[in-house]
Amino acid sequence: MNVEISKLSMTYPSGKTALREINLSLSSPNLIGLLGPNGAGKSTLMKLLVAGLLPTEGVISVDGKPLMKQERLLKARLGYFPQSFGLFDELTVWQFLDYMAALKGIVNSKEAIAAAIQSTNLEEKQKAKIRTLSGGQRQRVGIAQAILGNPHFLIFDEPTVGLDPEERISFRNLFSQMAQDRLVLLSTHIIEDVQSVCNQLIVIHQGRIRFAGTPAELIAGAVGHVGIFREKDRRQEAGLHITSRVNTAQGIVCRAVAEELPDFVEQVEPALEDAYLYLISREAIQ
Secondary structure (H helix, E strand, O other): OHHHHHHHEEEEEOOOOOOEEEEEEEEOOOOEEOOOOOOOOHHHHHHHHHOOOOOOOEEEEEEOEHHHHHHHHHHOOEEEOOOOOOOOOOOOHHHHHHHHHHHHHOOOOOHHHHHHHHHHOOOHHHEEHHOOOOOOHHHHHHHHHHHHOOOOEEEEEEOOOOOOHHHHHHHHHHHHHHOOEEEEEEEEEOOOHHOOOEEEEEEEOOOEEEEEOHHHHHOOOOOEEEEEEEEEHHOOOOEEEEEEEEEEOOOEEEEEEEOOOOOOOEOOOHHHHHHHHHHEEEHHOO
């Protein structure tokens, strides 16, 4: 599957512009991480990709054809887990997934439901009513409905919120496995969820694409701009953005990014989170 986005802009009736002239090319097989601060435009982009919104300007094409001319075909090949996903509390997990399978027109629904339940570790809860589930279990039900029927294009909006670390690792591995033969778009603000599995990253800030490339390319752009120092040694420096503080035996050690590191800061090798924060900090002052 190939999705082409050309000069895409979205302005809501309130006058708020969520996206500005977005140009992207998404092709399978691929696991793409979509990063950006809250309000950057990530959820709007995903709603446009599933035809939940109509763009103000621009075109989305799927396999060379305009999205709006093949909306029904796309939705038959799509698995979508939005950030705000409603569940029917009085249904059991199995009943809810059976309902979703019917909406998707899935043939052999029992087999598809069983596979989705197994993939999301919901076997023990399949007969439980959704209202009795914990937040993390409800999140797993949402992921299960998205992967029903092995869709060719999967879109996940903050899928690991509310999951414990072990569950998050399990689902990162599941997303990576699915991306071996399909297109998976994973939107999150949790860097750990993309750094080990995504082979392409897209960073959105203030409605514009600020970066599109590999994690290694994003990290390379931050080399020479990340450092550490002891808090007691800090002097007032403009443009120094502290990203973390850690208590050590020698006192509090700070990690920071800057366009130019002050002389009291020791340069270190950037991690993906450093590179992301460096990019966002640069955009914030431009």
